[in-house]
Amino acid sequence: MSRTVYVLxxxxxxxxxKREPHIxxxxxxxxxxxxxxxxxxxxxxxxxxxQSNAEFQIIDWIHEARETAAAIVINPGAFTHTSIAIMxxxxxxxxxxxxxxxxxxHRRESFRHHSYVSLTATGVMAGFGTHGYSLALxxxxxxxxxxxxNASATNKDRRVAV
Ligand code: CA2
Numbered sequence: 515m516s517r518t519v520y521v522l523x524x525x526x527x528x529x530x531x532k533r534e535p536h537i538x539x540x541x542x543x544x545x546x547x548x549x550x551x552x553x554x555x556x557x558x559x560x561x562x563x564x565q566s567n568a569e570f571q572i573i574d575w576i577h578e579a580r581e582t583a584a585a586i587v588i589n590p591g592a593f594t595h596t597s598i599a600i601m602x603x604x605x606x607x608x609x610x611x612x613x614x615x616x617x618x619x620h621r622r623e624s625f626r627h628h629s630y631v632s633l634t635a636t637g638v639m640a641g642f643g644t645h646g647y648s649l650a651l652x653x654x655x656x657x658x659x660x661x662x663x664n665a666s667a668t669n670k671d672r673r674v675a676v
Contacts, residue, residue, distance in 0.1 A: 515662070517558060519654055520579040521550055521647065522572055523565035524591030530616075530644075538616050539643050546644045553648050557655040559584075569593055569600065576603040583607075585654040587647060589614045594629045601630040610657060612650040615640035 523543065531542035541549075547563045554561045562579075566572055572593065579586050586609060593600050594613070604611050611634060618641025619626040632638050637653065639646040 515658070515665075516582055516584040517658060518560045518562060518583050519554070519651060520575065520583045520586045520588075521547075521561050521563045521651075522575055522579075522586065522588040522590075523563075524572060524589060524593045525567040527565050527589060527591050528567070541644050546647055549644070550647055550651060553651050557651060559651065559655060559658075561651075569597060573599055573603045576600070576607065579609070580607045583609050584658060585610045585612065587612045587614055587650040587654070588631065588635075589616070589647075590631050594619075594631050595625055596630070598630055601634050604631065604634040610636040610654070612636060612653065613638045614646040614650055616643055616646060617641060 527543055530538055531540050531545065543565055550561055550563055562575075562583075564575055566575070572590065576586065580603075586604070586607060588604075588611065590597065590600055590613070594615070611631075613629065613631045613635040615638075619629070620640065629638070637650075639649055642649060
């Protein structure tokens with residue numbers, strides 16, 4: 515069973531910590547990646563942490579994740595509010611999808627209140643700062659643990675039935 519989680523970041527998130535700290539805080543994307551990697555090791559997950567400003571690139575990574583990932587954690591940046599193409603790519607994935615926003619988008623401009631990604635996401639985290647990524651990874655680890663328990667119970671049932 516795959517334990518790889520794709521952590522995908524959309525446009526302008528490479529500027530994290532370098533501008534608008536009153537909205538997005540002081541941590542850089544490299545800090546977020548380091549935190550995710552440390553936590554992933556603790557949770558026995560492997561992560562693919564990526565950022566792009568290009569919509570097609572994010573879509574290609576979602577297609578890659580579709581084949582191999584246990585889950586996708588995605589902060590699509592402003593594509594959240596505009597991209598039917600990213601929503602369609604996510605819709606083609608069977609794995610759980612967690613949408614993360616550093617800021618509470620619902621307290622901000624009305625154009626940030628609608629998310630195409632939320633229409634396909636398993637869960638959404640907004641306003642927890644960069645901690646939202648860690649919360650999402652911890653949740654994925656819990657889901658995988660539950661799946662493993664269920665799989666071993668099913669296998670036991672099969673052995674009894676034979
Ligand atoms: O709150 C979030 O995580 C967002 O996804 C961030 C996006 C924004 O368009 C969404 O509505 C909410 C923007 C990412 C841009 O990040 C910057 C960071 C520092 C300086 C400038 C932009």
